[in-house]
Amino acid sequence: MSAVRTENNSITADRRKLKIVVVGHVDHGKSTLIGRIFFDTDSMPEGKIEAIRKASEAEGMPFEYAFLLDALLEEQEQNITIDTTQIPFRTAKREYVIIDAPGHKEFLKNMITGAASADAAVLLIAASEGVREQSRRHGYLLKLLGVRQVVVAVNKMDLVGYDEATFRRVVAEYREFLEKIGLAAERFVPISAREGDNIAARATETMPWYDGPTMLETLDAFDSSVDADDLPLRLPIQDVYRFDARRILVGRIETGVLRVGDSLVFQPGDRRSTVAQFERWHGPDRDFAVAGESVALTLTEQIFAERGQIATTARAGMPPRTGMGFSASLFWMGPGDLSVGERVRLKLATQEVTARVARVERLLDASTLETQEVRSHLARNDVAEVLIETERPIAFDLHDEVPTLGRFVLVHQRRVAGGGIITGVRTDDAARTASTPGSSSARNLVAVDSRVTFEERARRNGHRGGVLWLTGLSGSGKSTIAATVHRALFDAGWQVTLLDGDNLRHGLCADLGFSPEDRAENIRRAAQVARLFAESGLVVLTALISPYRSDRAAARDVLQQGGIDFFEVFVDAPLEVCEERDPKGLYRRARAGEIREFTGISSPYEPPVAPDIVLPTARQSVEESARALIDEIESQLRFQK
Amino acid sequence: MSLRTTERSGLPADVVDGSDSLDSLFGVDEPTTRVDRTHLDYLENQSLHILREAYHAFSRLCMPWSMGKDSNVLIWLAKKAFCGHIPFPVLHIDTTYEFPEMLEFREWATQHYGLNLIVKINEEARYGRGISYETHDPVTVTHELKSVALQQALSEHRWDALITGIRRDEDSTRAKERYFSPRSADYAWDYKDQPPEFWGQFTTDIQPGEHVRVQPLLDWTEVDIWRYIRRENIPIPGMYFARDGKRYRSLGCWPITHPVKSDADTIEKIIAELEATRVPERAGRAQDHHERNAMQKLRARGFM
Numbered sequence: 001m002s003a004v005r006t007e008n009n010s011i012t013a014d015r016r017k018l019k020i021v022v023v024g025h026v027d028h029g030k031s032t033l034i035g036r037i038f039f040d041t042d043s044m045p046e047g048k049i050e051a052i053r054k055a056s057e058a059e060g061m062p063f064e065y066a067f068l069l070d071a072l073l074e075e076q077e078q079n080i081t082i083d084t085t086q087i088p089f090r091t092a093k094r095e096y097v098i099i100d101a102p103g104h105k106e107f108l109k110n111m112i113t114g115a116a117s118a119d120a121a122v123l124l125i126a127a128s129e130g131v132r133e134q135s136r137r138h139g140y141l142l143k144l145l146g147v148r149q150v151v152v153a154v155n156k157m158d159l160v161g162y163d164e165a166t167f168r169r170v171v172a173e174y175r176e177f178l179e180k181i182g183l184a185a186e187r188f189v190p191i192s193a194r195e196g197d198n199i200a201a202r203a204t205e206t207m208p209w210y211d212g213p214t215m216l217e218t219l220d221a222f223d224s225s226v227d228a229d230d231l232p233l234r235l236p237i238q239d240v241y242r243f244d245a246r247r248i249l250v251g252r253i254e255t256g257v258l259r260v261g262d263s264l265v266f267q268p269g270d271r272r273s274t275v276a277q278f279e280r281w282h283g284p285d286r287d288f289a290v291a292g293e294s295v296a297l298t299l300t301e302q303i304f305a306e307r308g309q310i311a312t313t314a315r316a317g318m319p320p321r322t323g324m325g326f327s328a329s330l331f332w333m334g335p336g337d338l339s340v341g342e343r344v345r346l347k348l349a350t351q352e353v354t355a356r357v358a359r360v361e362r363l364l365d366a367s368t369l370e371t372q373e374v375r376s377h378l379a380r381n382d383v384a385e386v387l388i389e390t391e392r393p394i395a396f397d398l399h400d401e402v403p404t405l406g407r408f409v410l411v412h413q414r415r416v417a418g419g420g421i422i423t424g425v426r427t428d429d430a431a432r433t434a435s436t437p438g439s440s441s442a443r444n445l446v447a448v449d450s451r452v453t454f455e456e457r458a459r460r461n462g463h464r465g466g467v468l469w470l471t472g473l474s475g476s477g478k479s480t481i482a483a484t485v486h487r488a489l490f491d492a493g494w495q496v497t498l499l500d501g502d503n504l505r506h507g508l509c510a511d512l513g514f515s516p517e518d519r520a521e522n523i524r525r526a527a528q529v530a531r532l533f534a535e536s537g538l539v540v541l542t543a544l545i546s547p548y549r550s551d552r553a554a555a556r557d558v559l560q561q562g563g564i565d566f567f568e569v570f571v572d573a574p575l576e577v578c579e580e581r582d583p584k585g586l587y588r589r590a591r592a593g594e595i596r597e598f599t600g601i602s603s604p605y606e607p608p609v610a611p612d613i614v615l616p617t618a619r620q621s622v623e624e625s626a627r628a629l630i631d632e633i634e635s636q637l638r639f640q641k
Numbered sequence: 642m643s644l645r646t647t648e649r650s651g652l653p654a655d656v657v658d659g660s661d662s663l664d665s666l667f668g669v670d671e672p673t674t675r676v677d678r679t680h681l682d683y684l685e686n687q688s689l690h691i692l693r694e695a696y697h698a699f700s701r702l703c704m705p706w707s708m709g710k711d712s713n714v715l716i717w718l719a720k721k722a723f724c725g726h727i728p729f730p731v732l733h734i735d736t737t738y739e740f741p742e743m744l745e746f747r748e749w750a751t752q753h754y755g756l757n758l759i760v761k762i763n764e765e766a767r768y769g770r771g772i773s774y775e776t777h778d779p780v781t782v783t784h785e786l787k788s789v790a791l792q793q794a795l796s797e798h799r800w801d802a803l804i805t806g807i808r809r810d811e812d813s814t815r816a817k818e819r820y821f822s823p824r825s826a827d828y829a830w831d832y833k834d835q836p837p838e839f840w841g842q843f844t845t846d847i848q849p850g851e852h853v854r855v856q857p858l859l860d861w862t863e864v865d866i867w868r869y870i871r872r873e874n875i876p877i878p879g880m881y882f883a884r885d886g887k888r889y890r891s892l893g894c895w896p897i898t899h900p901v902k903s904d905a906d907t908i909e910k911i912i913a914e915l916e917a918t919r920v921p922e923r924a925g926r927a928q929d930h931h932e933r934n935a936m937q938k939l940r941a942r943g944f945m
Contacts, residue, residue: 016680042919087809087816088862095680097860109837113819116839145839238690239697243724250722252690281725282717282873292678294689296724307697333837347842407840414846415836 017088018222021099021115021147024124025134029155033124033193034087034100035065037215040200043089065193093220108381109333112419115142120149120222122215127166127190128159131173139174140383143183144329144421146403150178151187151218157207158192164209187218228291231255232318234397234405235295235311236349237266248279249305250296251350253289254404256313260287264299266309267395268322269491273299302623304488304630308351310395310405320397320405323426325358325389328408330420334380336413344417348408351394353493354460355410358389378418387426391460392493398422454563457537458639461495465534466637467559468629471546471608472571473600474586475578477617477625478543481571484626486541489633495537499526501544514597520551527555534564539637547605565636569629570611575600577618681869685718688857690841691820692722692804695855698845699802702729702855703759705791705945708743708750709892710877711806711858714866716754717875718857719804729804730757732794736786737767738774738894746878753876759798763790774896779928780939782894788943792828795852802853805945810862811923814940819844820859826850828943854945863922864915871908882906891923899925 022030039049056063088097099114115121121142125135142150152174160166167190178185189198190210197203199215213221233256241248263274278289279296289295299305310320332338338357346355362385363372378384399406399421410418458464468485470478482498489496501522505512509525512518523546530540546552552568559566578600579587590598597603613632615625695702704719704727706712719727733747751758766772766785774782795803809816819835821843836844847853858866870877880889887900888911901920905911928939 016678016683110835113835113837113839238693241724243726248724250693252686279724281721283721290678292683292686294686294693294722349841404840409840409842411846414848416838416842416844419837419839 017095017097018120018219019097019099019118020120020122020219020222021118022122022124023111023115023138023142025126025129025132025138028124028126028129028132028135029193030100030124031066032064033122033153033155033191033199033215034098036193036196036199037098038087038089039065040196041089041091041216091216091220096219111138112141112145112331112333115147116145116419118145118147120151120219121147122219123150123152123185124155125152125170125174126156126159127154127163127170128156130170131177135174136177139178139183140181141331143181144331144383146399146407146421148183149222150183150185151189151215152185153193153215154188154190155193157190157197158195162190162192162197162203162206164207167210186221187212189213189215189218191215228255228404229257231291231402233258233262233311233313234320234349234402235264236351236405237305237307237309237311238350239307240305241296246279246298247302248296248298249311250294251311252294253291254349255291255402257291258289258295258297258313263314264311265314265319266303266305266311267320268393268493269304269309269488271303271305271309271488271491272314273301273303273305276300302627304492304627306492310349310351318401320395320402321425322393322395324391324393325355325387325426326396326422327361327424327426328386328388328420328422330357330378330384330386330388330410330418332378332380332382332384332418334412334417336417337380338378338410338412338418340376345411346388346390346394346408347411347416348394348396349405353394354391354462355388357386359387361385361387385423386420388420389426396422398424454535454537461537461639463494463539463637463639464565465495465537465539466565466567466633467530467534467540467542468567468569468613468633469530469546469552469555470541470543470569470571471552471611472617473573473575473578473605474545474598475581475583476571476573477615477622478545478571480622481615481617481625481629482541482543484622485629485633488626488630489539494539496539496541497533499530499533499540499542499544501526501542504529504544514603516548519546519548520554523548523551523555524558527558530555531559531562531564534559535562539633545599545605547599547603549606549609552608567612567632567636568608569613569615570608571615571617571625572607573617681865681872684861684865685721685869687860688718689722691843691855691857692719694841694843694845695802695804695821695853695857696723696728698843699853699855701799701801702804703794703798703800703802704729704731704804705806706731706733706756706758707806707892708733708746708878709806710866710870710881711808711861713750713875713877714861714869715804715806715858716750716756717873720754727754727756730759730798732759732761732791732803734787734790734794735760735762736782736790736894737762738786738896740880740892740895740898742880743878743892750876759794761790761794762786763793766790774894779897783928783944784939784942786894787945788828788939791945792943795828800852801847802855804855804857806858807856807945808858808861808863808866812921815859818854818856818859820856821845822854822856823847824852824854824943830941830943832941864912867908867912867915871912881911883910889925891926893926893928897926897928901925 022034024030053063088095090096099118123139125131154167154170171188189212190207191198193199197206198210202214234254235251235258236254237249238251241250258275260275260277263272265272276298279298312319338344340357340360343354343356346353360374363374364383365372397405406422408420409416470482472478479500486496486498504526509522512522526542526544530542533540556566582588586595586598587601589595590601599605613629615628617625704715706716763786766789772782772785807815807818809818817832819838821838822830823844824830838844844853880892882888883903883906886902886904888903888905889898889900892898903914905914
C-alpha cells in the first residue's frame, strides 16, 4: 500500500510558502535586515548587488543592503520604504515570501495590508534606541490582525558594543508589553543586520553569550500548516451563477470540510438545502472540499441563496451567530474621521451591510495602551473598543472562535478605512443606551432636513419600494408563492410586507361582499394601503384574486400616480388544475352551490392581457415560481447607486 | 485496501478517501477527508477567489491577453472560476510587432477556448504618426502601442475593470501592487497612496471614468507559473522552449525581445533552469532597461 504522488515537484514546492512580515519602528533596520537575509540566502538577482554598489557610490554612501528594496526612485532619495513590498527567498528548509511593511506612522495602512496576510512576524527593535512608540503600536496591531507567531529581533547590536545587558534590558521591557496585550513572542534574537551577526550564521565571536538559534533558524521553526479543516464549516456565498441552466453557488471555504450530501444551513435566513455535487473544471475528482478551497456547487433543492449568506453544515456543533451588531476592537486608518453614529459600509466575508459605531467604549493609545478620554469620533490611527450596530442582521463569529468570520472592514468615503475583530455579542442593554436621546449617536440621527425622501429610504434599504400585484384564480398558488417570497426577501434583509386577500377581508374590508361593486372597493382599498406601504419604502406583495381587468387597471393607476413601480403578476393555472387542487375545499362547495359568486364557477375571471410577469404554476414548482419572482424583484427594485 | 490517488487534480498530492477502507483501520465513523495542500493549491484557490470577486463587483469586465505563459494561466484559472466559461471579453493589444508564431497561437487558442476576442491596434500612432521601433525609443513605442492602445480600448468599451496577469516578482514596482488596484480617469497609478487591502476585502468603489486593475497572479512567481503549467498541462506557445541553444523567457514585441541561452526544451528543464538561475525574467525586455526607473515611469502612466 503506497500513496503515489501525481507530480514530482521538489520538496519545497510541495508545501505552502511561509509569509513573513517585518515590522518595527522607523529606522530600526527593516530594509537592511531583509537585504541581509537575501544576501545570506543567496537570493539576490544577478547584477543587483553590483547595481546597488554603484548606486551607493553615486550617492556618496557606503554599501547599503537596504537599497535592494528601495527600488523606486523616491525611496532612494528619502531612504524610506513607502509601500508594502513582497519578495520571495528560500532557505535550505523552505520557500518564503517576505513582506516589508513600512514603519512611518502615516503609512499605517500599508503595514496593515502587509501584515494581515502574514503567517509570522519579525518585529525589529534597535538596541541603540530601545523600545519606541511604533515598536509597541506594531506589536499591538499584530495582535489585532491575528498574527500569532512572532520573533523579536534586537538589531544594531554592533552599535552598543554587543552588550548583553543592553539586550536583556530591551527584552525585559518588551516582553512585559507583549504580556500585557496577550501576545507571546517565541524568541528574542540579538542581531546586527548590517554586520550579518546571528542572521544566517551564529555570532560566536561578537556575541558568545548568546546560544539560541539564529534568525533563519527561528524562521525555519515556524509553522505554515493550517488547522482550519478542524473548525466548523463556514462557506460565505460569493455569488450565484446560472451557467448551463444550473444554479451554481460559489465561494471559498474559510473553515471546515464540505462533502456531497451534507445538509447546509444558510445564515442569516436559516434556509436549508443539501449539496448535490461540486462543479469542477479540470479539478480534482473528489466528493469533498477542504478549508481554503474556492468551490462551486449545486444544491438538491432550490432555495433563495445569495451572496453574503454563510453556509454551514447542520451537523456542525457551532453555528455562526446572527445579530444586529457586536462588540469589536477597531483600528481606524482614515484618512477622514469617523463620527459616532455615522453610516459606513461594513464588509464581513462576503456580507455587506450599512453599520455605525453606536458607542466608543474605550479609546486606546496603541503605544502606551493607556485609556484616553472618549471622543465622539475616531481619528486616523486610533484604536478603540466599540459597539457596532448594523441595519440588518448579519452572521458572524467571535474572532477567538473562528478568526476569518470574526473580522471585518469598514468602508468610509469609498475606501477601506478601518478594520476590526469581533470580541463579543451585542447586549440589549448596550443597544438601549446607544439610542437614548442625548447620547452622541442619537444626536447625529437628527437630520438637518426633516423631509424623508423615497430616495433616502431606498438608499438605506438597498432597494426601492414597489408593488407586486399577484392575480389569479383561487388555488392558483398566489398566497403560497407570496408567502415564500415574503419570507425569503425578509431573511435577505429586505423591507417587505404581504397583503393577503383573506386577511384584508377579515379587517379593513370586513364590510364588503363579493358583488362586482364590493370587489372593486376591495381592490381600491388594497391599492391605497399598498401605496402607503410602498411610499414608506416597502416591497408590497398582494395576493388577491382581483378578477376584473378594470379593477387591476385602477390599482395600477393609483400606484403609478404616486410614482410607485407596479408589477402585475399573473399566477397562471388552468381552472381544472385549481379545482383539482382545491386547497380550501371552496370549489367543491361552489359547485355544490354553497358559495355564490365564486370566481371561475359562478363569477368571471378576466386574465391579464399584458401582465408584467407570468408564473405558470401548473408547470413549475412553488420554489421555481418564487425564484422567478425574486429574480424579477431583484432586477427591478434593487437600488442602483 | 487501497489509498485512492487523484490523477489530475486541483489538489494533486495524496488524497485519502477512506470511505471503503480506512474506517476499519482507524475506527472512524466519517470518511476521512485529508488533503496535502501545496503552495500551488493555495495560489490557485486565491486566484479563483479574486476572479469571482471581480466578476461580482464589476459589470463591465475585460481580460487583456498577451498569449504569454502568464496570460494563458489566467485564461485557465478563469475557466476554473466560472465552471468552464469565460463570461467576459478577452483583449489583445496588437502592437503590429507580434511574433508570427504568437499570432498563430492566438487564432488556435481563441477557437480552442471559445474566447470572445477583441483585437486593438493604436492605428493613429502606428500609421498616423508613424511610431515605430525603427524611428523611436522603446519606452515611447511601448507607451504608444501598448499603454495608449489600452486606454483607447478602455474608453471605447467603457470597461470598469481589467484582469491583468502581472506578478510581484517581475519587477520592483509590481511588487508593491494590490490585487484590486484603482486607476484614475487619466489612467494613472497613484502608487504613493494606495488604498489598504487586507482580509480579502478589495477596493471596488470607483468613480465614473476610473477603472480597477484586478491582478489574480500577483503572488505567483515565475517558477510557480511553470510548475502550474506542468501540473495542469496548460497549452502555451512553443517559443518558450529551447531551439538551437536559445529560448524566450518572456515574450513581447519582436524588435526588443531577445532569447536567452538555454537548452531547456521541456517544462521539466525550464523549471530546473529557473530553480538555478539568478538572472531576472525580464532581462531580455529592452524597454525595462532603456533608462533608470523606466518601468516605474511606464507603469505610473498606465502600462501593465
